[in-house]
Amino acid sequence: MTPRDSDEMELVRRAASDSEAFGELYNRHVTRIYNYIYYRTGDYQDAEDLTARVFQRALGHVANFQDQGVPFSAWLYRIAHNLVANWHRDRSRRPVVPLEDHVADTGAVTHPEALAMAEEQNRILLQAVRKLPPDRQQLLILKFVERLSNAEIGQIMGRTEGAIKSLYHRTLNSLRDQIKSMDDRNLN
Amino acid sequence: MTANRQRLDRKRIEQLLEESLIPIEPSSSFVSDLRARLVTVRGGQVLSPWMLILILASVVIFIASVLGLVLRVLLALLGLVGLMERRRRDSKALSA
Numbered sequence: 631m632t633p634r635d636s637d638e639m640e641l642v643r644r645a646a647s648d649s650e651a652f653g654e655l656y657n658r659h660v661t662r663i664y665n666y667i668y669y670r671t672g673d674y675q676d677a678e679d680l681t682a683r684v685f686q687r688a689l690g691h692v693a694n695f696q697d698q699g700v701p702f703s704a705w706l707y708r709i710a711h712n713l714v715a716n717w718h719r720d721r722s723r724r725p726v727v728p729l730e731d732h733v734a735d736t737g738a739v740t741h742p743e744a745l746a747m748a749e750e751q752n753r754i755l756l757q758a759v760r761k762l763p764p765d766r767q768q769l770l771i772l773k774f775v776e777r778l779s780n781a782e783i784g785q786i787m788g789r790t791e792g793a794i795k796s797l798y799h800r801t802l803n804s805l806r807d808q809i810k811s812m813d814d815r816n817l818n
Numbered sequence: 819m820t821a822n823r824q825r826l827d828r829k830r831i832e833q834l835l836e837e838s839l840i841p842i843e844p845s846s847s848f849v850s851d852l853r854a855r856l857v858t859v860r861g862g863q864v865l866s867p868w869m870l871i872l873i874l875a876s877v878v879i880f881i882a883s884v885l886g887l888v889l890r891v892l893l894a895l896l897g898l899v900g901l902m903e904r905r906r907r908d909s910k911a912l913s914a
Contacts, residue, residue: 681852682855685856759839802831805831
């Protein structure tokens with residue numbers, strides 16, 4: 631366990647009764663949880679709403695958190711994962727208008743036509759990512775948004791490093807197939 | 819992607835993912851408002867339900883003890899008054 635991990639566990643222990651300790655944990659993790667939820671839902675408002683619910687739930691149950699060698703962030707991601715799953719279930723019962731307004735700024739594209747192409751490419755890719763099973767989406771978000779190593783992702787997702795490598799390989803393959811089929815549909 | 823139909827190999831997909839999946843900063847007002855709300859909720863939750871039950875039980879036991887003590891003191895005072903009254907009557911009867 632690194633000094634940062636033990637410091638975090640100390641904070642978690644204190645957070646059960648000390649609001650400042652919980653506030654510190656919140657400061658450390660709010661952005662990453664928000665990012666995770668945003669890329670799973672594709673909506674800023676829902677990302678804010680669900681992030682708030684993740685931390686409210688964490689606040690209510692932090693006293694029950696048990697240190698089993700898994701980082702506190704893994705626990706938060708699990709809460710977020712469950713809430714996002716409920717959110718998708720609720721939405722599937724209602725008519726949904728997909729919203730894909732997020733455009734990554736690569737910093738290099740300035741020409742309007744090139745910009746439009748980059749937006750289209752980004753839209754297709756994010757659509758394809760959101761069609762993947764939840765665990766694969768989580769893997770991609772942790773790897774590319776959070777820049778975590780396979781070992782760290784494994785800790786969060788409760789899998790071995792080897793299993794994460796293999797899942798990543800399968801994820802890229804299915805993402806490629808997904809993009810190809812979306813491309814074909816767009817051309818037809 | 820669609821325009822030039824370039825071959826989507828592993829490297830190309832990883833490059834596209836790196837360009838698209840970038841960290842997003844939540845609005846600072848959302849972050850600070852939520853923090854304030856969480857800390858306030860915790861402030862309002864100083865008493866857990868078990869603590870509340872313990873405090874209520876202690877208060878009830880304390881009140882019962884005080885009432886018992888007051889009752890005993892009153893009975894003792896009444897007994898004392900009765901005793902003094904009887905002594906006064908006995909001394910009156912003796913002098914008569």
